[in-house]
Amino acid sequence: MTTKLRTVSKDDFDAWYAGLEWAFGGLKESADERRLWHELVDLDRSLGVWDGDRVVGSLGTFALRVSVPGGAVVSAAGVTMVHVAATHRRRGLLRLMMRRALDDYREAGEPLAVLTASEPGIYGRFGFGAATWRMLATIDTARVAVNAPAGADDIALRVEDPARAARRCEELYARLVPRRPGMLERLPGWERLPLLDPPGEREGASARRCVLAEREGELLGYARYALRPRFAEAGPEGAVVVRDLEAATPEAYAALLRYLAEIDLMSTVVLRDLPVDAPLLHLVSDVRRCELRVQDRMYLRPVDVGAALAARSYTTELDVVLDVTDDMCPWNAGRWRLSGGPGGAVCARTGDAADLALPVRALGAAYLGGVSLASLAGAGLVGERRAGALAAAGAAFTGQLAPWLPHTF
Structure with missing residues (x-):
């Protein structure tokens, strides 16, 4: 052949x-x-x-x-x-x-290559590690209330056509990108992706709508959603299917979530793509009735270990030598000294003894700060060569917010 x-x-x-x-x-x-x-x-x-x-x-x-x-x-x-x-x-x-x-x-x-996997078992052998995870929730709004914080009542909500609201939503999204690792900057053309709404893929739902959360005319959040009506003998059992939920303030987030949970004739809110640390977890009155699930999302591998590790900052100061194995990209294999902290980092080849040893897919999983080096070590993917190095490097790699990919590609 x-x-x-x-x-x-x-x-x-x-x-x-x-x-x-x-x-x-x-x-x-x-x-x-x-x-x-x-x-x-x-x-x-x-x-x-x-x-x-x-x-x-x-x-x-x-x-x-x-x-x-x-x-x-x-x-x-x-x-x-x-x-x-x-x-x-x-x-x-x-x-x-x-x-x-x-x-x-x-x-x-x-410095990086990323993907989303239809079959996650395929890509580990090519050096990709699961670096972001997503949470899915189906909220039973007949039994679950949203406990909004003070100030949420001051948020004005307005339903708008998604295309008419797109420019303002994209401006807000761009401001949010640097706040959370894993988010994609929407380069020209990508702003059209959230507006795709083919009728053949609605699965019985309406055309998509957009609700804006504003205070004194300033956009603070938005949600794109559709309604899937259903009527049973006992009453309406419709679902609110949420495509996006983005907010710059806690008050706007809570106001949007409460609005989605209180739409007439709907009994559930379906959110298919949330960060695993989404504020929703702390706003609902009964988290057990939210049918939470977690799935792998974005897989990442360093193409250039030195450039990748130097491109991000670290939560605490660190100075660690990593011994990386990489069969697909042999230019990455060997020992690298990573030194840095909150202000930035440098990473270069070294002949010094290794503090930690790990395959490139483990480095990819840990890169965005959502997967701890300690958990990878527990799976046998990170080996500690110097006592205390795992705890020190783990603290430096981990971030405040869980990394999240807001849409597929």
Whole structure:
């Protein structure tokens, strides 16, 4: 069997994307979705494997910028649109594409690569670790109340068409990005993603709405949501399906959550994408009736260990030598001295003895501060070579807020 790996041209896109759609179940995306992904994907760094005139593998790349601990926003290659045709499994095609992609990212000077995984068991062998997690909640609003703090009653709420409110919502979102690691800066074009609302994907819900939370004309928060009405013999059992909930103040967050929980004829609020430390946990009257679940979200791997570790800041001062193993990116393997603190950091090669030893996927998991080095050590993924190094480095890596990816890519 003869296969050929090459980058994707504009003329290739339709066939390349059709192969991806088939691999993910064969359902066609809406024209608006397809057009947006076509415009956002970096075709010059996207790969396809052809067997004759058939596309049998794909790996796309987005140019992203992700917030890291300390508030900096760092360039990252977003790995996306990955598939290998069922007829061509176990031939090393995914490894071939990933090998080429990581080389390209290094050449472009990108310190990080990130992805969301349809099958999380795949990517650890390529050095990716689960760096952010999301919480899902289904609130039984017949039994759960929202206990809003003082000041929430001063927030004015107004329902608006999402497209009309988009500019103001994006301005607020941009202010929030540096506050929490893992958030994506919305580069040109990405502001259209939250507005996608294909009728065929609403699952019985209404068109999306947007509620704005304001004080004296200043936008402090917003939520995009839809209503899924349902009527049973005993009464209405509708659901409020929330797409986004963003707020700059506790009062605005609580006012929005309370509004969503009190919409007439609805008995549940479904939130599919929250940080694991969302304020919701402390505002609801009965957290047990919120059906909380946690899922892995964004996977991260350093493409350049030195540049990646120097790009973020650290909660406490640290001076630690890391012995990193990295089979996919051998330029990362070896010992690195990381020195820094809240004001920034430097990371460079060293011949000094290691304090901690870990594979690059463990470093990727810990990078945004949401996964502790101690928990990774408990799983046998981090080895302490100098007594006390694990506790000191763990305190420095961990941040105040849990990292969170607000939308997929």
